[in-house]
Amino acid sequence: MKKMTVLIAALFALAAPLASFAAMDHSEHEHGSGAHDMKHDGHMGNVAHEEVVDGVKATFTVQTMADAMKGMGMEMPKGVKETHHISVSFKDAKTGKALTEGEVKVKVQNPDKSDQSKDLMGMQGHFGADFDLSKKGKYGVMCKFQLKDGKVRSAKFWYTVK
Numbered sequence: 001m002k003k004m005t006v007l008i009a010a011l012f013a014l015a016a017p018l019a020s021f022a023a024m025d026h027s028e029h030e031h032g033s034g035a036h037d038m039k040h041d042g043h044m045g046n047v048a049h050e051e052v053v054d055g056v057k058a059t060f061t062v063q064t065m066a067d068a069m070k071g072m073g074m075e076m077p078k079g080v081k082e083t084h085h086i087s088v089s090f091k092d093a094k095t096g097k098a099l100t101e102g103e104v105k106v107k108v109q110n111p112d113k114s115d116q117s118k119d120l121m122g123m124q125g126h127f128g129a130d131f132d133l134s135k136k137g138k139y140g141v142m143c144k145f146q147l148k149d150g151k152v153r154s155a156k157f158w159y160t161v162k
Contacts, residue, residue: 048086049141049157056099056147057091058155065130082130089126090147100125102147111137133161 090099120127
């Protein structure tokens with residue numbers, strides 16, 4: 001129970017600063033290299049996949065938990081088996097307006113064909129959860145989401161851990 005409390009506290013500590021930082025306009029900033037690259041569209045981490053599904057632009061990012069915690073001057077809590085944070089943000093493809101209400105589920109197929117599924121939590125402008133991507137290889141990421149309009153949509157992509 002204590003480990004779960006630490007994990008949840010770490011997750012919230014990670015989500016709030018990243019979400020507020022991502023919400024800022026960084027279009028005039030220089031962009032360096034490393035785990036904390038900001039893309040010009042305001043996403044933290046590695047933009048792993050983007051696609052438009054039935055009028056909704058879905059942008060998926062993948063960031064290692066260690067890099068995220070290190071960037072905040074924190075150490076990874078002991079006993080945490082999840083290695084990566086997967087997040088997705090949604091925008092109306094025509095207006096660019098953020099779509100922040102709905103239910104999102106992600107299933108990750110591991111390189112050994114086993115899988116892990118999680119409901120993504122709403123986190124100030126995006127949905128996210130932590131996954132164990134500790135093995136090198138190709139991961140299949142499948143996402144089903146139902147936003148405020150009630151329409152069920154899905155997106156999928158491959159992500160490789162080297």
